[in-house]
Each structure stands twice: as C-alpha cells, then as structure tokens.
Amino acid sequence: MLVIRRDLVDAMVAHARRDHPDEACGVIAGPYGSDRPERFIEMENAERSPTFYRFDAAEQLKVWREMDANDEVPVVIYHSHTATEAYPSRTDISFAGEPDAHYVLVSTRDPIEHELRSYRIVDGVVTEEPVKIIES
C-alpha cells in the first residue's frame, strides 16, 4: 500500500495537468527504509512527448546524488498518461528499474476527473496496490 500526503498527490496532479498533453514525470524522495514519500521533485521529461517520458540523464544523476547525500530513496516515481488509463504500459514495465519504488500513474485523459493509481513493478510483474491519502 502507498500511504501519501494529500499535498503530494495534489502536486503530482497539478504537474500532470500543467504538462498535458505531454507526459509529466518526477520523483518523491523519502528517508531510506521509511517507505514514506516526503520531498517532491519535478523532473524534466527529456522526450517532451505525449506518449513517452524519460528523465534527463544529467538531472537524474544530480537528484540521485542529492538523495544519496540525504540518505533518501525514490519512494515514488510518477508519470502521467495523457490519453490512456493510469495503468503501466509495456514500455513502463520494461524500463522499471527501481524494485523498491511505488510507481504512480496519473491519467489526465479526462479534463475534469483525473485517475491516480499505484503499482509495484518487479522483474516485469505489475502489482497494483491501494493508495491511502492522508490529510496534510
């Protein structure tokens, strides 16, 4: 289960809406071992595409080093789908390289109601998990 503060959910949705129709992506870091997302980090989608996303490699190194220095890990890795449901695509599954992360998908295909779902993706196997939003 992903337990996450309301303001962090709102920040992911706002980022996804802002970048629509391109996919938005980012990370929420949290203390190592806590499984608690805390520090919201918007990332550049180097692809600037409505169907694909990729963290900019240089920005990713900088952010991963910061997390290392803070004893943090990427608790949440999020991205948006702008024309399809919030379910991992085949490319999402083949790239998923953080077995301990919660992969959050936000769909902005509906202009009013967003859809937000969370998954574990380990060795090509997708497992959906409940999302518990706590008031911040």
Add this chain to the structure above:
Amino acid sequence: MAVTVSIPTILRTHTGGEKSVSANGATLAEVIDDLENNHGGLKARLVKEGALHRFVNVYVNDEDVRFAGGLDAQVKDGDNVTILPAVAGG
C-alpha cells in the same frame, strides 16, 4: 587502473548486496569486463549487442558516457563510475 563503481539497487543481486565495488580498466568496456569476472551476470544487464543497454545510464564522474564514447569512454585511476537505471516509459 582502478575505479569505483556505484551499483544501483536492482543490480546488487550480482554484487552480494554491495552498493559500490572496485574494478579495473582503461575504458568503460574493460571496466565492465572486469566487473563481469568478479560479479557474473552484470555485463548482460549493461551491454546488449556491443552497446550500452538503453535501460541504463552510465556516468564517468559527472559525465553521461553516451556523450563520451559509450563503451569506449576512457577512465582514469580513481574515477567514479555510476550506474543508474534509466527512468523512462510510455
């Protein structure tokens, strides 16, 4: 030439859980061959058909090796090689 290689979580099964290991070589390709000798299975996770796999980013110090010759990238004694899973999808 000895370098330090940072290993991401997903590949630590090949290094007995170690976050960082040392390896020798004058180019990234040689470093990866040396890693393979000591930590079998790593090479296949990094290299495909003679080029770096698109699922990983490799950096020598702060430089993405895609812009520094890929597997031919030069390394010097004391350099840090960082491997990160590329974060990407559709």
